[in-house]
Amino acid sequence: MPINEEMVVSYVSALRKVILKENGGETGRLRLNRLGLNINKEGDKMFRIVLGDITKETVDAIVNAANTSLLGGGGVDGAIHRAAGPELLAECRTIHGCKTGQAKITKGYRLPAKYVIHTPGPIWNGGTRDEERLLRNCYENCLRLAAENDCQSVAFPSISTGVYRFPLNRAAEIAIRTIEEYLSTHAEIEQVSMICFDGTTLSAYQNALSEWEANHV
Ligand code: AR6
Numbered sequence: 001m002p003i004n005e006e007m008v009v010s011y012v013s014a015l016r017k018v019i020l021k022e023n024g025g026e027t028g029r030l031r032l033n034r035l036g037l038n039i040n041k042e043g044d045k046m047f048r049i050v051l052g053d054i055t056k057e058t059v060d061a062i063v064n065a066a067n068t069s070l071l072g073g074g075g076v077d078g079a080i081h082r083a084a085g086p087e088l089l090a091e092c093r094t095i096h097g098c099k100t101g102q103a104k105i106t107k108g109y110r111l112p113a114k115y116v117i118h119t120p121g122p123i124w125n126g127g128t129r130d131e132e133r134l135l136r137n138c139y140e141n142c143l144r145l146a147a148e149n150d151c152q153s154v155a156f157p158s159i160s161t162g163v164y165r166f167p168l169n170r171a172a173e174i175a176i177r178t179i180e181e182y183l184s185t186h187a188e189i190e191q192v193s194m195i196c197f198d199g200t201t202l203s204a205y206q207n208a209l210s211e212w213e214a215n216h217v
Contacts, residue, residue, distance in 0.1 A: 047179065047192050049205045054195040055083035060151035061115040062108070062195075063142050065159045068120045070097050070104065076157045076197070085110040092118070101137030103145045115149060117142045121160030124167065132174060135160055139178040147188040155193040158201050168201065172208035180212055 054062050054076060064080045067073050070092045072081045081088055087109045098104045103119040119142050122134035138159050146154045156175070160166035179192050196202035 046190070047183070047194075047209075049194045049196065049202065049209060051197075051199065051202050052195045053079070053197070054155055054157050055079050055111060057155040057193065057195060058112040059153035059155045059191070059193065060113065061105070061117050061142075061146045061149070061154050062111065062113040063103075063154065063156045063159070064116050064118045065157050065162070065164075066098065066118040066120050068097050068100060070095060070118050070120075073163075075162045080111070080116060083111055084108060084116065088116065101134040101141065103138065103141040105145050105149055113155070115146075115151065117145055117154075119159065121164055122166065124160065124165040131160075131166060132170070135166060135171060135174050136178050139175055140182060143179070143182045143186070143189060143192075147186060150188075152189060153191040153193070154189060155195050157195055157197070158205070161201065168204045169208070172201075172204040173211070176205065176208040176212050180216070 062080065065076050067077070072078060072089055072092070088106060091106045095104050095106070098118060098120055100120045100122055103117050105115050105117050108114050108116050119138040121138050122129065122131040124131055139156070142156070143154065156179075158168070158171060159175070161168045161171045175194065179194075183189065183192065194205050196205055
């Protein structure tokens with residue numbers, strides 16, 4: 001039988017899980033690097049950074065950069081509610097909001113994604129209100145909730161960098177570091193995507209990933 005890319009990716013993914021499980025977290029990751037099996041890089045199957053519209057992503061869960069009411073809004077939140085249909089808002093009404101940095105899950109309804117994980121990011125206030133820690137919490141809590149719900153693929157938008165005005169490069173650095181650290185210590189999630197809506201956002205996340213890799217490989 002001819003070997004195709006999907007077969008290689010699924011083999012590498014299974015092997016990665018075994019190595020992470022046997023060696024635990026960071027040690028496992030370093031071994032993967034040495035073996036040339038670190039598929040956790042931009043453009044490959046483990047961690048993608050792409051230009052796109054998150055409502056079109058066929059993944060187990062997409063993340064919504066929501067507000068604490070969880071009752072919809074503009075930006076990516078508005079786009080997700082429009083694409084999911086009114087059933088999403090109806091379910092959101094039953095879950096009574098969410099604190100900044102925390103996350104709650106609903107079904108995806110008319111979206112190609114099975115679930116939506118809603119997380120209110122911090123509103124930037126010059127860095128005086130613990131915004132960096134809260135943004136880190138958003139990424140961590142979304143990944144944890146995704147794993148608890150057996151999601152293997154998760155797509156994130158650039159949380160807080162639109163209406164909430166979090167400085168883009170700092171937000172990208174926090175997002176990349178948090179996702180990379182989570183993936184290096186947890187094997188359940190196989191693919192994380194950062195879906196960037198414009199070229200400036202895409203460059204910021206690509207640069208943050210290059211910088212992170214330069215310091216960690
Ligand atoms: N797919 C991917 N990314 C998108 C999409 C899309 N369809 N649409 C916009 N973005 P924002 P925030 C990008 O403002 O800063 C809402 O009203 C956008 O270009 O949506 O966390 C909520 O209800 C930017 O890069 O979220 C809250 O009140 C990124 O998503 C508030 O905005 C985040 O921009 C949350 O503000």
